[in-house]
Amino acid sequence: MFAAVFVTGLAFASWLAFPIVWETDSNADRIPRAAVQSEALIVDEARCAECHADITAGYHTAPHARTLRQGTDPDVIARFLSRHFLREETGVEYSYIESNGMLMVRSSAYAQPLPIEWVVGSGTHASTPLVTIPNTNEGTSMIEHVVSWYPSGELGITLGMEELLEKHGILALGHPRPPEETINCFGCHSTFVPVHDERIDFDHLQAGVGCARCHWDLKQHLFDMDHTGETTIERFSELSPSEAIDRCGECHRRASELGGEIRPEDETLIRFAPVGLSKSPCFLNQDSALDEQGNPIRFDCASCHDPHGPTNPDWRFHTAVCNRCHDAESEHVSGCSVENRESNCLPCHMPSVPANDFLNFTDHWIRIRENPRRE
Numbered sequence: 001m002f003a004a005v006f007v008t009g010l011a012f013a014s015w016l017a018f019p020i021v022w023e024t025d026s027n028a029d030r031i032p033r034a035a036v037q038s039e040a041l042i043v044d045e046a047r048c049a050e051c052h053a054d055i056t057a058g059y060h061t062a063p064h065a066r067t068l069r070q071g072t073d074p075d076v077i078a079r080f081l082s083r084h085f086l087r088e089e090t091g092v093e094y095s096y097i098e099s100n101g102m103l104m105v106r107s108s109a110y111a112q113p114l115p116i117e118w119v120v121g122s123g124t125h126a127s128t129p130l131v132t133i134p135n136t137n138e139g140t141s142m143i144e145h146v147v148s149w150y151p152s153g154e155l156g157i158t159l160g161m162e163e164l165l166e167k168h169g170i171l172a173l174g175h176p177r178p179p180e181e182t183i184n185c186f187g188c189h190s191t192f193v194p195v196h197d198e199r200i201d202f203d204h205l206q207a208g209v210g211c212a213r214c215h216w217d218l219k220q221h222l223f224d225m226d227h228t229g230e231t232t233i234e235r236f237s238e239l240s241p242s243e244a245i246d247r248c249g250e251c252h253r254r255a256s257e258l259g260g261e262i263r264p265e266d267e268t269l270i271r272f273a274p275v276g277l278s279k280s281p282c283f284l285n286q287d288s289a290l291d292e293q294g295n296p297i298r299f300d301c302a303s304c305h306d307p308h309g310p311t312n313p314d315w316r317f318h319t320a321v322c323n324r325c326h327d328a329e330s331e332h333v334s335g336c337s338v339e340n341r342e343s344n345c346l347p348c349h350m351p352s353v354p355a356n357d358f359l360n361f362t363d364h365w366i367r368i369r370e371n372p373r374r375e
Contacts, residue, residue, distance in 0.1 A: 043212045043219055051225075055308045056211075062309050063122035064209035068189035071103040071116040071129070079127060080116075085147050085155045090167045094147050105131060105145070109172035116145075117202075120189050124310075125359055126150050128158055131173050139179030139198025146174045150358035159356055188251035214247070214307065241286065241300040242278070248301045249274035264365050270353045274301065276365030282325070283366075289325040289333050297324050319345045 049056040059065050069076050080096035080103055087094070093108045096116075104113040118130035128148040148158040158174070166172040177185070179198040186193045191206035191213040212218045214236075221233040236244050246254055253272035255262060262269065262279060269275055277283050277300075286299045303321050305311055312318070322345050325333050335341065338348075346352075348369065352360040 043222065045211050047222055048211045048218075059308055062307065063124045063311075064213075064307060066122040067120065067209055068186070068207040069119050070207070071119060072101050073119070076119045076127065077103050079123075079149045080129070080155075083155060087146065087157070090165055090172065092167060092172050094173075103129070105129065105173065107173055109166070109168050110170055114170075114173070118207075120185070121148070123149070123151060125361075126159070140182050140195075140200040141179055142177040142182040142185070143170070143173055144175040144177060146172075152358060154358060156356070156358045159359060162356075236300075236302055237298075241283065241298060244300040244302065245274045245277055245283075255279065264367065267353060269365065270361040270363045271355065273362070273364040276363060277301065280364070280366040282322075285333075286325075299325075315344045315346055318350075319343075322349075 045056070071077070077098055081098055082096065084093060084095045086092075091108075095106045097104045097106060097113065099113070099115075103116040103119075105116055106113045115132045116129040117132050119127050120130065121127040126148045129145045131143045131145045144158060144161065146158055146161045146164055147155055150156055161175060164172075164175060183193065183195055183198070183200065186200060186205070189207070189209070191208065191210040192204070193206075194201040194204045206212075215221070215233055217232065217234050221231075224230045224232045236247065239247065249255075249257075249272075252274050255275045255278045258272075258275065262275065264279070283299055287296045289297045291297050299321075301307075304318050323341055326335055326345075327341070336343070336345070339345075346362075349366050350362055350364065351369075353363050354360050
């Protein structure tokens with residue numbers, strides 16, 4: 001038997017050092033859920049489509065929907081199949097084959113091919129395989145594979161694995177992770193993760209971030225709709241901006257989880273968008289900019305990112321959000337003294353920062369910088 005050994009996707013690779021705290025039910029099944037989350041029981045999301053077809057029809061294009069996929073997925077196999085990667089620092093070679101419909105990894109450092117049962121990461125930033133190892137009877141463990149696929153189509157070292165220099169044995173395939181970290185990681189890449197004695201029940205796991213993962217009261221909502229016709233579902237727009245980015249931060253990281261002083265020059269923070277956003281003057285001072293009705297102009301993650309679809313690649317869409325407040329004619333807040341309102345604000349105030357040779361992250365700590373990166 002094999003236990004799935006998990007590789008973190010690049011968007012989440014560093015969370016392993018700060019695992020989410022999980023509550024457990026008093027019953028024997030111990031359903032894991034984040035401490036801030038209500039019961040994440042399985043819900044047939046086809047029910048959601050009955051009323052929300054405009055959202056569910058295109059949800060498969062959203063990164064959230066594709067953040068965890070099986071090693072039998074044709075798209076996953078196509079990214080790795082028949083490809084080779086040589087780690088020059090160690091001389092270890094990795095190659096990828098298909099066996100009985102499953103992606104496998106072979107390595108010059110290990111005697112036999114190992115199955116890749118899962119791959120994390122939507123591919124927006126990267127896709128990283130979940131290598132499998134023999135079951136140790138100590139719960140579901142994982143190895144973070146040293147090789148990832150990047151949107152350029154290239155294979156490269158997984159972010160954070162640059163110092164892994166093992167030349168022989170299974171550790172040359174990546175970094176091992178214990179059961180508690182494995183459960184937490186699957187929890188951020190799944191809608192429902194059933195666990196028994198630190199073992200993930202993959203037969204009943206709901207892969208990808210679906211409706212019930214973010215709309216915690218979905219089960220109650222369906223019950224109410226069936227019996228009373230009342231619409232009771234919790235909406236992010238009804239949360240305060242701080243509550244909303246904290247909800248996203250359950251997986252994308254919260255500032256309160258980092259510990260110590262948070263400094264803007266710490267470029268590792270670019271990987272944690274809610275942290276940077278929570279420190280931004282635009283977020284902290286949003287109550288000072290009012291719309292025509294005198295209400296604060298709301299600013300949180302959903303101001304720019306639709307969680308139900310891919311990120312809009314047009315910079316004009318995002319700068320339009322900036323200009324809701326930075327409108328000198330309306331005297332909301334100060335305008336830019338360097339460029340006009342039709343210019344691209346992002347390279348100066350939200351630059352794209354390299355994390356490695358293949359991957360950039362947008363810095364969400366919006367601010368005036370001493371050395372802006374203009375394009």
